[in-house]
Amino acid sequence: MSQSTVSVKTYAFTLLTLLGLTLLTSLLGLADLGRFSFVAAVAIAAVKASLIACFFMHALYEAKLVRVVMAGGVIWFLIMISLTLSDYLTRGWMPFPGK
Amino acid sequence: MATISIAEPPRPAPARPRLNYLTEKTGLMSWLFTTDHKRIGLLYVLSITFFFFFGGFFALLMRLHLLLPQGWLFGHETYNKLFSMHGIMMVWFFLIPSIPNTLGNFVLPMMIGAKDLAFPKLNLLSWYIFMLGGLTTLYALVRGGVDTGWTFYTPFSTSYSTTFVIAAAVGILIAGFSSILTGLNFIATVHRMRAPGLTWYRLPIFIWSTYATSLILVLATPVLAITLAMIAIERVFQVGIFDPALGGDPVLFQHMFWFYSHPAVYIMVLPAMAVVSEIIPTFSRKPIFGYKAVAFSSMAIAIIGFLVWGHHMFVAGESAYAAMTFSLLSYMVAIPSAIKVFNWTATMYKGSVQLDTPMLYAIGFVALFTIGGMTGLFLAALGIDVHVTDTYFVIAHFHYIMVGGTVMAFLGGVHYWWPKISGKMYPEFLAKLSALTVFLGFNLTFFPQFILGYMGMPRRYAAYPPEFQVLNVLSTAGASILGVGYVVPLIYLIWAWKYGERAPDNPWRTTGLEWKTPSPPPKHNFDVTPIVTWNAYDFEAQKEELQLG
Amino acid sequence: MADPSVLALREQFRNPEQQRETSTVGMWIFLVTEVMLFGGLFTAFSVYRMSHPAGFDQGSADMEFWLGAINTAVLICSSFTMAMAVHSSETGKKSRLAVFLLLTILIGLVFLVIKFTEYYLHYHDQKLPGILFHDTSPDAAYVQMFFVFYFLMTGLHAFHMIVGEGVLCAMLIRTWLGSFSERYHTPIELAGLYWHFVDTVWVFLFAIFYIPGAHLK
Numbered sequence: 001m002s003q004s005t006v007s008v009k010t011y012a013f014t015l016l017t018l019l020g021l022t023l024l025t026s027l028l029g030l031a032d033l034g035r036f037s038f039v040a041a042v043a044i045a046a047v048k049a050s051l052i053a054c055f056f057m058h059a060l061y062e063a064k065l066v067r068v069v070m071a072g073g074v075i076w077f078l079i080m081i082s083l084t085l086s087d088y089l090t091r092g093w094m095p096f097p098g099k
Numbered sequence: 100m101a102t103i104s105i106a107e108p109p110r111p112a113p114a115r116p117r118l119n120y121l122t123e124k125t126g127l128m129s130w131l132f133t134t135d136h137k138r139i140g141l142l143y144v145l146s147i148t149f150f151f152f153f154g155g156f157f158a159l160l161m162r163l164h165l166l167l168p169q170g171w172l173f174g175h176e177t178y179n180k181l182f183s184m185h186g187i188m189m190v191w192f193f194l195i196p197s198i199p200n201t202l203g204n205f206v207l208p209m210m211i212g213a214k215d216l217a218f219p220k221l222n223l224l225s226w227y228i229f230m231l232g233g234l235t236t237l238y239a240l241v242r243g244g245v246d247t248g249w250t251f252y253t254p255f256s257t258s259y260s261t262t263f264v265i266a267a268a269v270g271i272l273i274a275g276f277s278s279i280l281t282g283l284n285f286i287a288t289v290h291r292m293r294a295p296g297l298t299w300y301r302l303p304i305f306i307w308s309t310y311a312t313s314l315i316l317v318l319a320t321p322v323l324a325i326t327l328a329m330i331a332i333e334r335v336f337q338v339g340i341f342d343p344a345l346g347g348d349p350v351l352f353q354h355m356f357w358f359y360s361h362p363a364v365y366i367m368v369l370p371a372m373a374v375v376s377e378i379i380p381t382f383s384r385k386p387i388f389g390y391k392a393v394a395f396s397s398m399a400i401a402i403i404g405f406l407v408w409g410h411h412m413f414v415a416g417e418s419a420y421a422a423m424t425f426s427l428l429s430y431m432v433a434i435p436s437a438i439k440v441f442n443w444t445a446t447m448y449k450g451s452v453q454l455d456t457p458m459l460y461a462i463g464f465v466a467l468f469t470i471g472g473m474t475g476l477f478l479a480a481l482g483i484d485v486h487v488t489d490t491y492f493v494i495a496h497f498h499y500i501m502v503g504g505t506v507m508a509f510l511g512g513v514h515y516w517w518p519k520i521s522g523k524m525y526p527e528f529l530a531k532l533s534a535l536t537v538f539l540g541f542n543l544t545f546f547p548q549f550i551l552g553y554m555g556m557p558r559r560y561a562a563y564p565p566e567f568q569v570l571n572v573l574s575t576a577g578a579s580i581l582g583v584g585y586v587v588p589l590i591y592l593i594w595a596w597k598y599g600e601r602a603p604d605n606p607w608r609t610t611g612l613e614w615k616t617p618s619p620p621p622k623h624n625f626d627v628t629p630i631v632t633w634n635a636y637d638f639e640a641q642k643e644e645l646q647l648g
Numbered sequence: 649m650a651d652p653s654v655l656a657l658r659e660q661f662r663n664p665e666q667q668r669e670t671s672t673v674g675m676w677i678f679l680v681t682e683v684m685l686f687g688g689l690f691t692a693f694s695v696y697r698m699s700h701p702a703g704f705d706q707g708s709a710d711m712e713f714w715l716g717a718i719n720t721a722v723l724i725c726s727s728f729t730m731a732m733a734v735h736s737s738e739t740g741k742k743s744r745l746a747v748f749l750l751l752t753i754l755i756g757l758v759f760l761v762i763k764f765t766e767y768y769l770h771y772h773d774q775k776l777p778g779i780l781f782h783d784t785s786p787d788a789a790y791v792q793m794f795f796v797f798y799f800l801m802t803g804l805h806a807f808h809m810i811v812g813e814g815v816l817c818a819m820l821i822r823t824w825l826g827s828f829s830e831r832y833h834t835p836i837e838l839a840g841l842y843w844h845f846v847d848t849v850w851v852f853l854f855a856i857f858y859i860p861g862a863h864l865k
Contacts, residue, residue: 025854
């Protein structure tokens with residue numbers, strides 16, 4: 001019989017945590033937290049994504065190269081969104097029209 | 100008679116092995132359903148040569164039209180279509196696939212001692228996807244072309260242009276997936292298919308630079324795909340993602356477009372640098388100077404190249420702080436390129452330099468890339484950019500890099516690996532003459548454009564003030580000479596394929612695993628997987644084997 | 649009985665382990681390209697959300713919040729069954745593998761049914777961007793922009809799910825044909841990676857489209 005990478009218990013625990021976080025996100029959404037709702041929702045989503053990646057996708061158990069590839073993707077997306085937003089967020093900082 | 104111009108007499112060419120990758124199976128089907136990286140490389144050669152002459156034909160028409168200040172051949176709308184189709188064909192259907200998909204496909208697995216790429220069937224699929232994209236864009240051309248420029252700026256492309264934007268955008272989108280799959284294949288191959296003993300620091304620089312190119316292919320191209328998809332959707336469903344009338348932001352389009360298109364220019368230049376990094380050590384008989392610096396510079400160009408796209412938007416309305424950040428980062432990206440130029444030069448210093456055709460192209464690359472790169476720095480300076488943006492200065496800058504750089508390196512690489520690919524030698528004298536013609540024709544075409552741009556001639560205009568005529572005429576004259584310089588190699592290479600002198604396994608007596616195979620190689624490259632215990636460019640250690648002096 | 653791992657070894661690889669490792673790396677690289685594909689849309693979305701939060705909150709209020717929440721739970725369950733399918737393939741339990749693949753396919757179908765129901769409800773409420781759009785809130789132009797991104801991003805996601813369903817059906821057929829064993833089951837692992845990735849994208853879509861305006865109902 002071959003070894004499995006991750007045990008059924010770990011999968012079940014991950015499933016329950018993910019469902020719990022989904023419930024948490026939903027309750028958060030129903031409460032009026034103003035601008036914070038969006039930030040909190042994305043943050044919890046990031047936690048869920050990490051759980052899916054680490055356990056369901058075996059990222060914690062694969063070769064280092066896999067983790068580097070995954071991290072690279074996340075970092076590149078963050079580069080794209082932060083440098084783009086840095087233009088919009090700094091509009092109007094200079095006392096010249098249109099800058 | 101023998102035209103190999105190496106000092107020592109060449110070893111006699113061995114009898115051609117009975118079966119090589121060209122002869123092991125024949126017939127059209129064996130080519131259309133091949134999974135051999137070498138054959139797929141040749142399929143790409145056919146495709147990109149076709150698109151190159153298409154795009155070049157449009158350029159010639161433009162230059163003819165610009166002989167007179169008020170133009171004479173075309174109306175303004177048609178002229179807009181000419182420069183748009185020229186840009187689209189050249190960027191996406193020639194430059195981006197040129198070196199990676201032809202020379203990269205052919206040489207990469209051999210250089211690392213592998214039998215093929217990691218995913219050979221995916222490689223074939225890449226070619227079919229590329230052809231599908233090309234045909235879709237040709238359809239747009241045949242129906243009348245697009246007039247948006249290769250940059251598809253909104254809201255003109257989404258709301259006002261009446262040309263075949265959707266077909267062109269979809270064609271490019273499709274071809275983009277070909278790029279993505281190629282990059283994926285190369286990355287997986289370099290990581291997991293190297294021969295035993297071939298550590299990262301023993302790899303030829305060609306592999307480092309091609310790997311860096313593949314990173315860009317994989318990370319940037321998807322953003323282009325989604326951006327072009329959004330343009331198509333906006334046109335079809337009349338929704339306003341980038342249309343100010345419906346609340347959209349045209350500058351957002353430019354952010355997304357240039358996020359891809361700036362790294363795209365490094366997709367075009369890094370493979371050229373890869374080729375040059377092989378040619379110069381070979382024809383200087385010296386290892387490349389500063390191996391690790393050159394290797395890391397390739398990676399640095401790829402990475403920093405993702406951080407500079409806003410320098411295309413200095414006058415588009417981005418914030419002053421963003422402009423300053425992008426300007427600073429653009430200066431930084433020039434540093435690793437400069438390191439490479441210094442190191443190539445230092446490789447030649449006190450080397451045993453032989454001016455064979457590939458070396459002529461490589462030296463030409465170094466000179467022209469330096470000019471192109473430095474004028475890039477002028478453009479990165481905010482103050483200067485405001486003056487020369489959207490003028491012929493920009494056009495001259497990027498043609499120095501893409502034509503003076505990439506196309507010359509491509510020709511150099513084709514001549515360098517030609518003996519390996521075809522098993523034949525090309526006619527040396529004619530080849531050297533063509534290289535010289537290309538160099539002279541190129542400079543005559545594009546140097547006047549620096550001056551024109553600085554003096555204020557705008558780009559993408561079908562007419563210009565009469566005082567600019569002399570320089571325009573010089574440029575057109577140069578373009579004609581350049582065209583001849585491109586057509587002659589096409590003719591003699593086709594001739595040499597059939598009638599050229601038989602090539603030895605290692606005509607340049609150089610290092611590299613690809614030269615340890617027969618010319619042309621067998622289908623699986625190596626009968627026995629080599630075990631590598633030597634560094635790249637180790638001429639000293641392999642002196643006896645290579646019969647060096 | 650022929651060993652599937654020997655049959656499946658491609659000629660460019662030296663051994664099955666190299667093939668498995670290389671294929672896994674290849675799939676992860678593909679998933680990174682998908683991150684950048686969706687990432688472009690996330691970037692554009694956040695630019696508009698930042699500049700017009702009121703319109704986007706109003707759009708979010710028009711979403712069917714509980715359908716979205718249920719769909720999130722549904723997809724997470726399908727990821728669990730997919731992970732169990734991979735586990736079954738690793739331990740050579742072929743019938744369990746088939747069962748879990750089938751469960752994943754069915755749960756995925758539930759997701760798609762709920763999703764297309766939502767689309768129909770939006771059409772009914774005149775929230776389809778373009779000529780059919782009608783909204784009376786003060787920031788209507790950006791409510792429409794919200795829905796443009798909603799349909800674009802969830803539509804692209806649904807397309808990926810449909811492709812995923814096709815891949816899983818192919819895996820199910822190959823399981824019935826006996827292609828897999830504990831020595832060779834790489835395609836199941838790769839299909840699993842793809843499926844989990846599609847789930848991950850949905851997790852973020854739920855967060856950005858359904859949560860912000862949920863309290864405004």
